[in-house]
Every structure is written in structure tokens, then in C-alpha cells.
Amino acid sequence: MELCDVEILLVLGRTLFSAKDSLDFSLLRELNLMTTKPFLYVFNSDESVLTDEDRKAELKAAVAPADAVFLDAKV
Template identity: 75%
Template sequence: LTTKPFLYVFNADESVLTDDAKIGELARLVAPADAVFLDAKIESELLELDKESAAELLESVGQTEPGLDALARAGFHTLGLQTYLTAGPKEARAWTIHQGDTAPQAAGVIHTDFERGFIKAEIVSFDDLVAAGSMASAKAAGKVRIEGKDYVMSDGDVVEFRFNV
């Protein structure tokens, strides 16, 4: 039998969510697996609220983000997944790949022709792109890198693939 990764999700009430010692104790019990603590009732309420009210509710129970956000992040970690982004005039999109995938493998997630005809990838980190304001500004600031076939993708890379088939 092969070992499968585990992710533990604790549906806990406010008394647990606000007790760091209790959370630490429960997390140690399931280590080395990831543990996520959330209150399903609060998560349901958050879906009905505007952004400001949701932030107030989270703060009232000692949380900084919705439990479902933490669950998604932990799920990606447990499964060894990450995302990269593409952006064009019509859409911006996140793509899911495995940690350790190379640029051509990531391109293949979009279309097999992209992987087969891969030439290079123009890459900028998400944070650098946001700071620059646009891809053109990021290029002018020297933040866009040209990477080849051996480049291992990083979580949050913003990519434009060059290919020829």
C-alpha cells in the first residue's frame, strides 16, 4: 500500500477557534498532516455578508480569513499543487499545476500544442506585476524574465508562453 497524504478539517465552535492552545494541541495530534479549523455555521453566514461585515464577523471570532480559504490553501499544499496565471486582453486566469512542474509542462495544461512547441516563457511574479501596474511597466522596470524549458514554475508566476507548432 502507498501512503496517502492526509488533511484534517476540524469543524469547531468559537470557543475552540479563539483558543490558540487548543488549536495547537489538536494540530499536534494529527501532525505531520495539515489541520484546518473552521466553524461551518460561520462559513455559511460569511457567504451572505458583504466584505466589510464578513471581516467584522471574522474578527469577532479571532480569525483573519475565512476557513474555506485556509482549507483551499491546505488542500493545495497537501496535494502538492500550485497556481500560475495568464492574462490577455479578454481574460485573466489561474491554472493549477503540480509543484515542481517545468514551464513546458505548465504550458501543456493550457494546450498540448503549447508544451510540444514551447520556445520560452516571459515570467513576472504576481507581486512585481501588481507593483508595476501593467505588464508593459513590469518589462520596462526589468521585472519580466525570459525562462527556458528547464525553468521550474513558482506559485503565483504570471506567464506569457511563446511557442511554435
């Protein structure tokens, strides 16, 4: 992948981590870009979401390829 391809990904709002299979990270590593780092999304949900597998799948798909964790952390 060329530098112009990296710019296109960023302009489209995608993270570089989402394209990790087609990028040469050795060229980007020294830039320390946040978008090359893996993301973890934590959904603080109530029990209705935690027990609804379809809703959880929908939320996971919305943040893919990042990982998603679901929890109910009441304060």
C-alpha cells in the same frame, strides 16, 4: 527502508506518509496504498476553539504530520 519496516509502521498504526522522509516511495507507488497519501484533517469547531490557540495547537499536534484546518461551519 525495507518492506518489513513498512509492515512495522502499519502495525503500529502510523501512516506511511508520516515516514515519507525515510521511505522510498518509488517502491510503494504501484501499490496505491491510502497510507502513502497526505491527509488533511478539518476541525469543525465553535468559536471558543477557533480563538483558543493552545487548543488548536493541541489538536494540530494530535494529527501531525498531517495538515489541520479549523473552521466554524454552522448548518
